[in-house]
Amino acid sequence: MMSLAQVEDHVRKAVELGVKEFYFTGGEPFLHPQIEQMLSAALAVGPVTVLTNATRFTPERVAALARLRDASPYSLELRTSLDGFSSETNDPIRGWGSFQRILHGIRLLLEGGFLPIITAMRSWPVDQDEAQLAGFRNLLAAMGYRYPRMKLLPSLKLGQEVRRDRGYAEHEYLTESMMAGFDPGHLMCSSGRIVSARGVHVCPILVDWPDSYLGASLHEGQAQYTLRHQACLTCYQFGALCANASSSAPSLEQTRRHGRDPS
Amino acid sequence: MTGQTRIGLFGGVYSNALALRALLQDAGMRGLDRLYCLGDLGAFGPYPDRVCEVLRATGIPVIQGNYDHSLGNGLADCRCGYTDPRDNYFAKLSYDYTFSRTSTGHKCWLAQLPAELRLTIGPWRVLLCHGSPRKTNEFLWETATSDAFLAWLFKRYECDVIVATHTGLPWAREVTVQAGCQAHAAQADGVPRSGWFVNCGAIGRPANDGRTTVIYAVLSLPHTMLRKPEVKFVRLAYDHERFAGEMRAEGLPEEFVQTILTGWWTTCNEILPAKERARGRY
Structure with missing residues (x-):
């Protein structure tokens, strides 16, 4: 605690x-x-x-x-x-x-x-x-x-959901080709970090996985994370699971064009 | 006493040509130095070409909102950022209507609008955007945006004033930006300085406060850093009953018409944070 x-x-x-x-x-x-x-x-x-x-x-x-x-x-x-x-x-x-x-x-x-x-x-x-x-x-x-x-x-196919519904199938992983053109802004791990009594983690779902540990303090926990877990697939499919509606928006996928003041 | 520049900032036009004309008149009477439009010209209201015609004729600089980007690029939806099925249902009705009634020429114009505009007015570095400097459809609500995040934006985007419109609810806040992190020359003394965030509101629909007026912002920028910028929100009355009649004539949803007539948001409420939601009727 x-x-x-x-x-x-x-x-x-x-x-x-x-x-x-x-x-x-x-x-x-x-x-x-x-x-x-x-x-x-x-x-x-x-x-x-x-x-x-x-x-x-x-x-x-x-x-x-x-x-x-x-x-x-x-x-x-x-x-x-x-x-x-x-x-x-x-x-x-x-x-x-x-x-x-x-x-x-x-x-x-x-x-x-x-x-x-x-x-x-x-x-x-x-x-x-x-x-x-x-x-x-x-x-x-x-x-x-x-x-x-x-x-x-969405239901994450972990914990008791494995018994109630089903677990992830062996092939249910994200691949590099699936990430092409995908806006990581959909994912909480692109802009958020979890802190526990143990330190900083990448995601609340993966908090018990040793490889989700990023360091003792938030300043150390800024590194990017490869989406290597099966649960990442559910976030990929459904967007930032943990955020409130007031803070999440789908990507605009726009090339930013920078304007100059015409006056 | 040195002078100041007063600029009018508005957005969320939502095809409300009557409010836009009222704004132009009001800004003229106030003698504002310049006007800027922060995007989302279509949505919600009838006859979307009308506001494009008025804005293009005036030559007012316009920033591209998410709606303008979608219309201009022929996307299938408005990328408004709603997550609730009912909100998305109304957003789609409105987008399909607006898309089918916006002329190709105006769509091409919308497609080439800039995503942001940087101004230097006196000593002030001003960044105009639609949602936030980092994302056109990011929601920055008053009660869901920390001072720390705003301070980070001012440092990251190297500016003193940020103006946005996307959420449609007006608010302004001065935050302290940590000393020593800015490129600005006046920062050399290491004294903590401020950044000003302004959401200029929307002129296309009321601000969910039970009043039929719509809102835009007047920003006064003194030509010296010894005085602070000032923000005034202007409540604009316009012929909202005529606008409601035009909406009905075009077969737009009665829920939208009621927002115009009552000043309360009837749709798109699910994206509001708790405090903003508690202030509305629905």
Whole structure:
């Protein structure tokens, strides 16, 4: 687990490097006893997004988060995982009984004036997106979230998804020819770095792979990374998985032409 | 007392020829020294050729937005950067309409517009772009853009003032740029200096604030570094009811018409950060 001092140190270094925004993920960030101080340190210098399972919220905690939000000029985003709009669809993925606990957390956030981004892993074929999204929207509207913010994530064929769905096939790797003409701006690893208690990593998905470790400090972790893992294929296919919509845009693929002032 | 140069900056025209004409009149009354357009001439509104005609006739320098780039190069979509299916549905309706009604001559003109414009006004190095200096369709929202990132942009792109429009929501911020990192001569004393970021808003649709006016920016640049640049956002009233009527006559989505009539964004809300989203109605 990272200490508050470690987080503050990384935040300082990130500012020196011109950081645009911060994301907190875990495990579950709200299990950390000093998460509020950590968020406060980051919100003092930039926008913050927390990826949470929403099962640890109490009215007191939400009130504290609202104070942090209101004290900062930057946005505090709370991204809440919900993988189905019923117990039957969510709980097999997120754990038995989790559906009701998540809804309780979302309700508390709404009461605190938050507009959580409800993040669902796509456990259905892409062509069912609209019907599935409608299901989520109906559920959330019934809870008083009239215009819910939603984010769909593709399923990474790792961990329990290997058992639930399938793992990557042997041939599912990126090749050099696939990268020709591809804009790496789609990928979080082209502009973002992950810090853990151990140091700096290239990607949150690959944090446990030794070769994703880039060094002890953010200043050392700037090197480019070859997309050698199978999970890289999913990022290649679906774009920056971890970013909020407000910070991601598809490439314009334009040759920059530099103008001169005609006057 | 030394003088100053006052420039008018506008973008996100979105085919709103009525707002554009109101802007030209307003800028004339204010006696602004120059005007610059930061791109996205089409989208949203009716009769896209009209704004091209007006702008080309005036000779106002225009920067290429993502929409102009797509139209000019015959791309299949606007590269607006939306991620939500509903937002993309409306973006496509609007793009297909605009593409089919923009003349070939105007498309060729849009294709050759520059992606940025660098000006030197008095002691100030000004960079005009559409989204950000590094990416035409990058979103720089007020509550999702750190001071540190802006300071990095000023150093990386060697300028004192950056103006953009892409998100369509106006804001301005002065940030401290670390001493010793700039090429500028006045920096030789090592004193920390400032950079000014301005999003000039959009004149094509309201700023999601429940008001039907649209916004552009007037930037006053003193001819000495002893005084700071000043930014004023101008709220522009125009005949929005007539514009709504023209949109309906062209069969454009009622959701767009409602934005013009109410001042609230009805589409493209999913890209907003939390604080900007909370200020809107939807």
